[in-house]
Amino acid sequence: MLLETGKVLTDDDRPEDKIRTLKARIDARKAGVDERNSLYGGERPLKFASPEFTEQTGGLFEGFSDNWCKTVPDTLRERLEVVSFEGEDGTTDQEAKRAWKRTRARVDVNLAILDALVVARSHALVWNPSGELTDITFIPAGEAVVDYAPGTRNARRTGLRIWSDGTHEFATLFTRAWAGRPPMVYRRQRMLNGGQWATRTVGLRRSEQVDFVNPMGNEIPLVEIANRSRLHGDPESELDPVAPLQDGINTLWAHLFTAADFAALPQRVVMGMDKPTRDIRDDEDNIVAEEDIPLGQYSKDRLLWLSRQGASIGQFSPADLKAYLEVISQAVRHIAAQTRTPPQYLLGEMANIAADALEAAESGLVAKASDKQTYFGEDLLEVMRLEALAAGEPARAASLAMGRTVWRDPQYRSVAQYADALTKYKAIGVPDEALWRMIPGVTEEQVTEWIRMRDAQAQAAAEAASAALSAFGPKDGTGEDADESQEDEEEG
Structure with missing residues (x-):
């Protein structure tokens, strides 16, 4: 370092x-x-x-x-x-x-x-x-x-x-x-x-x-x-x-x-005309001076008089x-x-x-x-x-x-992409636990719970199968089969 x-x-x-x-x-x-x-x-x-x-x-x-x-x-x-x-x-x-x-x-x-x-x-x-x-x-x-x-x-x-x-x-x-x-x-x-x-x-x-x-x-x-x-x-x-x-x-x-x-924005210009002014008058209405008229006022009023002959308006193109x-x-x-x-x-x-x-x-x-x-x-x-x-x-x-x-x-990846990939991994023998961990957003706690649920489901299925098989197994000596067995013994 x-x-x-x-x-x-x-x-x-x-x-x-x-x-x-x-x-x-x-x-x-x-x-x-x-x-x-x-x-x-x-x-x-x-x-x-x-x-x-x-x-x-x-x-x-x-x-x-x-x-x-x-x-x-x-x-x-x-x-x-x-x-x-x-x-x-x-x-x-x-x-x-x-x-x-x-x-x-x-x-x-x-x-x-x-x-x-x-x-x-x-x-x-x-x-x-x-x-x-x-x-x-x-x-x-x-x-x-x-x-x-x-x-x-x-x-x-x-x-x-x-x-x-x-x-x-x-x-x-x-x-x-x-x-x-x-x-x-x-x-x-x-x-x-x-x-x-x-x-x-x-x-x-x-x-x-x-x-x-x-x-x-x-x-x-x-x-x-x-x-x-x-x-x-x-x-x-x-x-x-x-x-x-x-x-x-x-x-x-x-x-x-x-x-x-x-x-x-386009910029407009007035050509061939003096800058607009207005008279300043005293109390007796005599012209004592003049002042420029702010050009912004014309833009605000959207109105302009071109009083001089030959005056025109030009325009600069916008940037x-x-x-x-x-x-x-x-x-x-x-x-x-x-x-x-x-x-x-x-x-x-x-x-x-x-x-x-x-x-x-x-x-x-x-x-x-x-x-x-x-x-x-x-x-x-x-x-x-x-x-x-x-x-x-x-x-x-x-x-x-x-x-x-x-x-x-x-x-x-999309859900469909993950499902397709996991199905293919399953086909080549990847264990379920490994596949579950590949699913986005699945936590280790969820995987543990899924393992518990899978094992419980497998155990329940095994118990159900065992109960079903017992119905076809040896009898306890009662019922119709027992009567037939007793008759065979007597004939013997």
Whole structure:
């Protein structure tokens, strides 16, 4: 990973030095985080406009944005829905599923993934200091940082959580074991306006410790959820290729609106006639001066007298605004191509399109979402492995380490398409449970209930069949058959 500061962290640094170094790394990222958050929110100053245009319009277009920087990550995030987690044997980890629901992680993970798409990263903290219920908390990029061991991409050696109460700034530092020292948790504080980090005293419960051995053992319970990280660099934001085109589109709209205000309507001009005036008279009705008649009055009254011989009216043709719209549409198409966002999400030009054509249009987005599932899935699987360790279940943690994150199918299909596909999967022997999980919108709880209902139905059918067969079985020695048997015995 590339460091944003010149200070390299070492294992033998004092806790306060580590906090200072890691906090500097968070601060170095702040400008990029703030800029991308502003882009996503549509808060972008007008760029690429000439000084003359800016001087003419002033702050007229402040706050205006034709915001595609929100559409692009939102469209991708909608295709990234976590369903469950599987262990090494391929079965759903029920305990992980319960923890995922209990901690609201199934909801908050959507915010964490969106943050990672927008600002390049987010974080998850797995914490169970009391040894009871494990908590999973997702943290934005500006409030946490993970430091990796030199020469590795995934070996976490230090983690820092930062937050503020409006007066003080608080830090929780997690370190690994080193040179005979146990893995530790350090809690520090300082005034919000800066200063030295000191042992935390504000806001602590009586039972809470300040410096203590990490109950998670030699595990850093802070996980970075990174977007499209490269081997030699930092994670990237989905907005980086969109921002320049977004700025250009905003400026083009500003020019279009200005042209529409000044030149979109035909402009008429009176030729061969003096500017209309009227006399100014004194109290004795003598003409003492004259004043111009506002031309707007003629437009309002829709009436004009041409009193001079030879006067005529000419007309300037209106400006053609289609040129602006064509350039804007082309820029939006560039955004669609570079981000692999389907054109129907950006241009709204597709209607009555065949299912195959729609599937082809979304193929780029589906491939991109599948790629994101690979990397985000490993990060989230690490979160659940830490949850199993925090719950005191090392065997389950080891199984999850070799398991996988199960995602909803990123391809949207019609009900008929799904039914046809599932029928064909059934024909080649795919189990019902696997087919049910492929149906869009079906939860793991529904699948479990369907399994119970199927088993109950099968048991009821077996009992009914057994009852039917018993009607043709051996008799109990009564009735007509018994009388015939007795007669045979007597004749014998």
